[in-house]
Amino acid sequence: MKKQISILLFLxxxxxxxxxxxxxLSLTPPMGWNxxxxxxxxxxxxxxxxxxxxxxxTGMNKVGYEYIVIDxxxxxxRRADGTIVVDSTLFPxxxxxxxxxxxxxxxxxxxxxxxxxLTCEKRPGGNGYEVIDANTYASWxxxxxxxxxxxxxxxxxxxxxTDMSKALANSGRPIVFSLCEWGSSxxxxxxxxxxxxxxxxxxxxxxxxxxxxWGGMGWALILDKQEGLEKFAGPGHWNDPDMLEVGxxxxxxxxxxxxxxxxxxLAAPLITxxxxxxxxxxxxxxxxxxxxxxxxxxxxxxxxSKIYDEGDFEVWSKKMSNNRTAxxxxxxxxxxxxxxxxxxxxxxxxxRQLFDVWNGINSGTVKSTKxxxxxxxxxxxxxxx
Ligand code: GAL
Numbered sequence: 001m002k003k004q005i006s007i008l009l010f011l012x013x014x015x016x017x018x019x020x021x022x023x024x025l026s027l028t029p030p031m032g033w034n035x036x037x038x039x040x041x042x043x044x045x046x047x048x049x050x051x052x053x054x055x056x057x058t059g060m061n062k063v064g065y066e067y068i069v070i071d072x073x074x075x076x077x078r079r080a081d082g083t084i085v086v087d088s089t090l091f092p093x094x095x096x097x098x099x100x101x102x103x104x105x106x107x108x109x110x111x112x113x114x115x116x117x118l119t120c121e122k123r124p125g126g127n128g129y130e131v132i133d134a135n136t137y138a139s140w141x142x143x144x145x146x147x148x149x150x151x152x153x154x155x156x157x158x159x160x161x162t163d164m165s166k167a168l169a170n171s172g173r174p175i176v177f178s179l180c181e182w183g184s185s186x187x188x189x190x191x192x193x194x195x196x197x198x199x200x201x202x203x204x205x206x207x208x209x210x211x212x213x214w215g216g217m218g219w220a221l222i223l224d225k226q227e228g229l230e231k232f233a234g235p236g237h238w239n240d241p242d243m244l245e246v247g248x249x250x251x252x253x254x255x256x257x258x259x260x261x262x263x264x265x266l267a268a269p270l271i272t273x274x275x276x277x278x279x280x281x282x283x284x285x286x287x288x289x290x291x292x293x294x295x296x297x298x299x300x301x302x303x304x305s306k307i308y309d310e311g312d313f314e315v316w317s318k319k320m321s322n323n324r325t326a327x328x329x330x331x332x333x334x335x336x337x338x339x340x341x342x343x344x345x346x347x348x349x350x351x352r353q354l355f356d357v358w359n360g361i362n363s364g365t366v367k368s369t370k371x372x373x374x375x376x377x378x379x380x381x382x383x384x385x
Pocket of ligand 1: 036071072119120121148149150180202203
């Protein structure tokens with residue numbers, strides 16, 4: 001009971017340290033790249049450096065991507081004094097040198113650890129080492145920490161994440177804190193003053209709507225789990241439906257375009273998870289679409305939500321600054337669908353201008369009805385002005 005009261009008091013009063021020191025970080029959803037979805041444990045400093053190079057050479061940095069984040073498997077042990085040991089075979093130059101390299105490209109550097117005793121890949125976790133680790137990360141020049149939830153038996157999530165949050169806030173370096181607790185303890189209800197983003201579900205899988213035995217799922221199922229969470233998101237604190245699978249080769253382009261459209265409308269962190277060296281033109285055209293990104297990065301920071309549901313056909317919208325509204329028409333069926341839009345029924349006023357995000361063109365004005373043909377597992381994405 002005493003422990004719970006002190007946690008509550010901390011959440012109300014003590015968090016000012018975190019809030020004061022990091023309040024200007026992530027005023028819009030973070031954008032970047034993470035090694036996990038494509039490389040899992042097959043990482044190395046070369047892969048990270050090449051990702052940083054590619055983020056610049058492809059122009060991703062110009063449209064807002066900035067974080068280069070190493071996920072699990074970079075750490076191997078702890079020294080007698082508790083400091084973490086980096087895998088020197090995979091990262092022979094060390095993390096400080098790698099962070100310097102990423103910074104030299106004008107980008108930011110992120111790393112991964114876990115609130116448990118071990119990470120999910122059984123590397124040393126952060127439990128009990130929060131202050132040492134936060135200070136080590138700060139000394140390397142880390143700008144972003146993703147903090148996982150494996151091997152946490154008997155550990156209380158609010159306390160575990162708050163301990164790391166405090167340690168980061170006191171490390172002397174502004175560090176974005178990404179909670180990866182998979183939504184189990186409903187972090188959207190308590191994490192606003194603890195971190196900048198929190199995962200809302202189990203892991204994304206590279207597919208449209210498949211499910212795995214361990215709880216992983218395709219993006220369309222993750223999307224369903226975001227309903228009702230919109231009230232918890234805003235500048236500096238975001239629901240995180242997990243990293244992007246765009247460009248990883250198992251979905252159709254339409255499915256990838258729809259995936260990206262929704263992550264933009266949800267004001268989700270846009271953390272790419274593909275091999276940035278090997279993007280084809282279509283993948284680039286999705287990940288670098290400046291209009292979709294404008295929807296994601298809108299300064300109001302409103303998470304979009306579903307406004308219409310007719311089985312396989314859904315409409316989602318997001319309020320934007322300057323009286324704009326982003327709207328997605330989504331066909332969940334695998335067959336083409338023709339939809340007669342009744343704007344009035346959707347609560348959308350007449351005569352607003354329609355801008356087609358994926359075609360990059362104006363597409364007339366809102367008249368009383370409009371016929372839309374949408375291919376299977378696809379969207380039409382508009383900004384109404
Ligand atoms: C999972 C996490 C993934 C990835 C993986 C690494 O728990 O959700 O995004 O970080 O661990 O082991």
